[in-house]
Amino acid sequence: QLQLQESGPGLVKPSETLSLTCTVSGGSISSSSYYWGWIRQPPGKGLEWIGSIYYSGSTYYNPSLKSRVTISVDTSKNQFSLKLSSVTAADTAVYYCARHNVGIQYHWYFDLWGRGTLVTVSS
Amino acid sequence: SYVLTQPPSVSVAPGKTARITCGGNNIGSKSVHWYQQKPGQAPVLVIYYDSDRPSGIPERFSGSNSGNTATLTISRVEAGDEADYYCQVWDSSSDHPNWVFGGGTKLTVL
Numbered sequence: 474q475l476q477l478q479e480s481g482p483g484l485v486k487p488s489e490t491l492s493l494t495c496t497v498s499g500g501s502i503s504s505s506s507y508y509w510g511w512i513r514q515p516p517g518k519g520l521e522w523i524g525s526i527y528y529s530g531s532t533y534y535n536p537s538l539k540s541r542v543t544i545s546v547d548t549s550k551n552q553f554s555l556k557l558s559s560v561t562a563a564d565t566a567v568y569y570c571a572r573h574n575v576g577i578q579y580h581w582y583f584d585l586w587g588r589g590t591l592v593t594v595s596s
Numbered sequence: 597s598y599v600l601t602q603p604p605s606v607s608v609a610p611g612k613t614a615r616i617t618c619g620g621n622n623i624g625s626k627s628v629h630w631y632q633q634k635p636g637q638a639p640v641l642v643i644y645y646d647s648d649r650p651s652g653i654p655e656r657f658s659g660s661n662s663g664n665t666a667t668l669t670i671s672r673v674e675a676g677d678e679a680d681y682y683c684q685v686w687d688s689s690s691d692h693p694n695w696v697f698g699g700g701t702k703l704t705v706l
Contacts, residue, residue: 474679520682520697522629522641533693536597569638577692579686580627582649586638 475500477570477587485564485594491557495570495587503528504550508573510583511544511555513566521566525573526553560594567591598687601697607704608673616701618666618683626685628666630659633700634679642681643668670703683689 481493495509500510510525524534524543534542538557546553557564568590571583601619615654618628628646631639632691642648643659646666670677683698 519700520684522697523693524630525695536690536692536694541603574644577627579688579695580645581686581695582629582684583631583639583642584641584644586640589638 475572475585477572477585479568479570479587479590481590481592483591483593484529485560485592486495486593486596488559491555491560491564491568491592491594493555493568493570493590493592495553495555497553502546502553503548506575508533508581509542509546509553510571510573512569512571512583512586513564514569514589515563515566523555523557523568564592564595565592597695598685598689598696599682600617600653600685600696602681602698602701604699605702605704607706608670609706610669610673610675614670614673614677614703616670616681616703618668618670618698619664619668621664623664623665623666623685624662626661626662626688628659629659629684630668631684632679633682637683672683673703673705675705678703 478496485491508525511523524544526532541558543556570587572585574584630643632642633639646658646661658669680700683702687694687696
């Protein structure tokens with residue numbers, strides 16, 4: 474069955490760029506039924522949607538993070554990636570990648586999640 | 597942006613019914629999705645489009661949505677249902693699509 478796996482550095486210095494990749498296995502990222510998203514969860518806190526991308530490269534970003542976020546896709550590798558620039562301690566969180574199910578209008582939901590990866594921002 | 601309000605905690609005895617609410621302005625006009633997150637694990641979708649259950653989710657999980665409140669109902673609660681639960685909707689008030697989560701509710705099975 475389809476699985477998602479996050480990868481990338483677990484420690485990033487303040488003011489630098491956080492970079493993560495999500496590898497999709499057991500299925501194609503080039504499906505018309507799905508976008509592919511990033512969600513984060515600071516320790517002990519709730520979930521925050523970061524952004525989502527379609528296999529064609531079309532993206533949606535959380536307005537509160539938009540100025541610092543870039544999400545890209547590599548269909549040849551069945552991967553999509555997240556870059557978050559100018560990070561601070563407030564960006565310390567578990568970062569999840571997830572399949573974003575395209576539904577009625579924009580009433581979309583996340584129907585499959587990776588295990589998540591903890592990224593700590595510290596010098 | 598659109599705000600979803602959940603109670604921080606709900607407690608229920610085994611075998612009883614748990615109801616977790618998600619409040620929002622005219623949330624009944626939106627489609628609400630619910631996620632279960634057990635400690636140290638990724639969230640799992642348990643309800644989508646207000647009341648639909650993904651395959652593999654027990655019938656004990658159900659959802660409703662009307663007015664300013666959506667509700668996740670868990671019948672015949674089991675110890676394994678102890679988890680954090682999050683609601684999620686599309687924030688249509690933004691210029692561009694934006695998806696928001698509630699703050700989460702910790703379900704404790706007594």
